[in-house]
Amino acid sequence: MSTVVDGVGKAIGRADDRAPISSLLKDNLRKVFPDHWSFMLGEIALYSFIILLLTGVYLTIWYQPSMQEVVYHGSYQPLVGIPMSEAYNSALHISFDVRGGLLIRQIHHWAALFFMAAMVVHMFRIFFTGAFRKPREFNWVIGGSMILIGLLEGFAGYSLPDDLLSGVGVRIVAGIIESIPVVGTYLLFFLFGGQYPGHDFIPRLYTFHVLLVPGILLASVGLHLVLIFYHKHTQYPGPGRTNDNVVGFPLFPVYTAKAGGFFFIVFGVTVLMAAFVTINPIWAYGPYVPDQVTAGSQPDWYIGFVDGALRAFPNWESENFLGHTWSWNILIPCVLMPGILVALLLSYPFLEAWITGDTREHHLLDRPRNAATRTALGAMAITFYGILVINGANDIVAQAFNLSINQLTWFTRIGVFVFPPLVFIATRRFCLGLQRRDRDLLMHGRESGQILRLPHGEFIEIHTPISDDEKAVILAKRDIAPIEAPPATDENGIATPGLRAKKWRAKLSNAYFGENVKRPTLAEIEAAEHHHHDEVAHEIDVLHEAGAPIPSELTD
Amino acid sequence: MTSTSVRRNKATGLVVLLAGLVITGVGYAAVTSTAEASVAMYSQTQIDQGKQLFQQGCATCHGLAAQGSSEGPSLIGVGAAAVNFQVATGRMPMAQPANQAPRKVPVYNDDQIAALAAYVASLGPGPAVPSDEDLNTTDANLAEGGVLFRTNCAQCHNFAGHGGALSNGKYAPSLMNATPRQMYEAMLTGPQNMPVFNDKTLPPAEKRAILKYINELQTAPSPGGLALGSLGPVTEGIFIWTAGLGALLAVAVWIGAKVR
Ligand code: HEM
Secondary structure: HHHHHHHHHHHHHHHHHHHHHHHHHHHHOEEEEOOHHHHHHHHHHHHHHHHHHHHHHHHHHOOOOOOOOOOOOOOHHHHHOOOEEEEHHHHHHHHHHEEEHHHHHHHHHHHHHHHHHHHHOOOOOOOOOOOOOOOHHHHHHHHHHHHHHHHHHHHHHHOOOOOHHHHHHHHHHHHHHHHHHHHOHHHHHHOOOOOOOOOOOHHHHHHHHHHHHHHHHHHHHHHHHHHHHHHHOEOOOOOOOOOOOOOOOEHHHHHHHHHHHHHHHHHHHHHHHHHEEOOOHHHHOOOOOOOOOOOOOOHHHHHHHHHHHHHHHHOOOEEEEOEEEOOOOHHHHHHHHHHHHHHHHHHHHHHHHHHHHOOOOOOOOOHHHHHHHHHHHHHHHHHHHHHHHHHOOHHHHHHOOOOOHHHHHHHHHHHHHHHHHHHHHHHHHHHHHHHHHHHHHHHHEEEEEEEOOOOOEEEEHHHHHHHHHHHHHOOOOOOOOOOOOOOOOOOOOOOOHHHHHHHHHHHHHHHHHHHOOOOOHHHHHHHHHHHHHHHHHHHHHHHHOOOOOOOOHHHO | OOOHHHHHHHHHHHHHHHHHHHHHHHHHHHHHHHHHHHHHOOOHHHHHHHHHHHHHHHHOOOOOOOEEEEOEEEOOOOOHHHHHHHOOOOOOOOOOOOOOOOOOOOOOOHHHHHHHHHHHHHHHHOOOOOOOOOOOOOOOOHHHHHHHHHHHOOHOOOOOOOOEEEEEEHHOOOOOOOOOOHHHHHHOOOOOOOOOOOOOOOHHHHHHHHHHHHHHHOOOOOOOOOOOHOOOHHHHHHHHHHHHHHHHHHHHHHHHHHOO
């Protein structure tokens, strides 16, 4: 026995001399990961992705990507004898005649919703804490792209079963493609291999769904993780945490154990949901037939915002404008709007860095309040998105709350312009208020709520100093000065190149930092503490002279 | 599929369509006569009693002779089926003027409803209350009913018969509480925003197939577990963002707190 072990050990040693895996492992296993629940959001996305890969492979064994017409003879009675595509037939077969098939289908679909939701929430964390700042901008771009790719992947999956809901979705997407000016129709013919619907689309979507996109996603996830490893993890401000260290647990064994445990929890929750809660009951929708449609035809939630915009947009069209028909009613809400949104999303780190002029590396996270304008922008974007998502479900909302779809449409049309700016203003003021409160905490301590009446009749409130931990968190705030507009000419009287852009930048920068509350300097805090000391001493004196008892809060 | 078989399919489709038209045309002639000749089903006492009930409970809106008023439409020629549907589902008498009369507990008992129907039927020919044979679905084809339901009803009532919103605050109600007779009557009379599916557009055999399918929707267990209201991806999205993500976030917070 021991000789075997020895042998293995020697073999490993020999292998290690050539490929220094153990030292590589040793270095990396000791990598430190800080700990916070919000750092596990990305993990939820990662684990859902793994679940998707595993269950997806199971589904490919029986799924038939074919639009060939067959007649159903499986065990779901209400569809027996009905002509349908082979794709739908096979999805029904998986649901009713493959052992565990329905469970796996439901795990796959719930995991898809989890995957997207977790990515989005993970993105919120990154955004609101400024984790996307240098040097992590590129990882933000990868993350944002994965959301976009995940969205397309989800749409492709949703379309594969070729049920009534899938078909309506594909029909709408075909319309969106057609709305693209000039090339739309050609593009549609190219993608569908001829007229919609044709017989090529499902097989093509299948390759896209099981091969191309999972490949791209896998590579992106890998790169994403490598970059996290390489940059090391960011951390929240706190005692002992600086921009130059990482405080936390070693990757091995603490972090791996926790991460492994969490994987099984994510998996368990997904399986429980799939076992007890229906998702995408394709049998109830029936096969796709172009002249059928059901009330409540919606995409999965992550595409809802596009549907919401489409439902709200006025019915504008120009016939024969520049020799073409322009369907503004589809082009703007379904192509331009999402396009702009994605462009803003992917470029945000660079836009912000340009406006702030902040080129330093950041490893310490921002508290959202300390980046008031960014936080407000994020809240504004979420509001915009949220209104569109709700409008995407306008018929269900109308039905559930006894409202009128027409009123909801108008609410959306107006609200999508009115509410985001209001939310922006409110969030920004709220953040600035918190900044002010932090400043007061540093300078004067916390209001204890205890009022003391001095013998000469004056009322004072006793302030207790905050703990060192709290202080460390607040002190981590770094104030950046807004960019100044350059003079029109330099000292030699030569006009500054690109003056207009620079002026704009200065304007934006001032607007961005505008009313930021400066963190008091250490000297100011010390002065305030002295002052506080003096005040307390004075109060004790007064009380003493009057022969009044001295409360313990003052003497501590 | 090769192009010849496509063409062949098209040709067969045309033949089927023509055959369908001929059959429904002939069927219609036979059926309408039975459906509308049924005033004789009611006795004069029933008609008299119905008239009395009508003048007490319905005339304020529909007029003393059911000729209609600004508060309610004329009922002449709507037939016994319309009255039975409206009163047996509790829609009539309408409580207060509203967007749409909702389904509620009926105010009249079966005899009174029959009397009201008799009275309105006596005013002019209209669809009769469907008989028990009309509702007998033993020979009806369930799967065909599903196709017909998805073609004719699902766009308003949703794929699972759970209802949906229409424009301007109107709605197609859930079909989960409707009896087969009420379904049949709804198709015959097209209440409110619902189109009329007379025996020409939807022959009785097809109506029965639809009844069978709705009955399946009402009674069959959901194979996938909890159906979340069978409203499609919206409730699924709400579920993942609340229950699903909520559970995982709770665990994440718990793990995060555990170690610190
Ligand atoms: C990020 C990754 C993925 C997402 C978001 C995703 C999403 C989806 C969705 C929403 C469906 C519809 C399921 C239904 O309700 O029937 C689906 C179906 C399907 N997916 Fe995926 N999927 C992913 C990865 C994969 C992978 C990696 C494979 C295979 C290797 C795969 C294979 C399939 C198959 C075969 C179907 C059709 C089976 C059926 O509908 O019954 N998927 N996918």
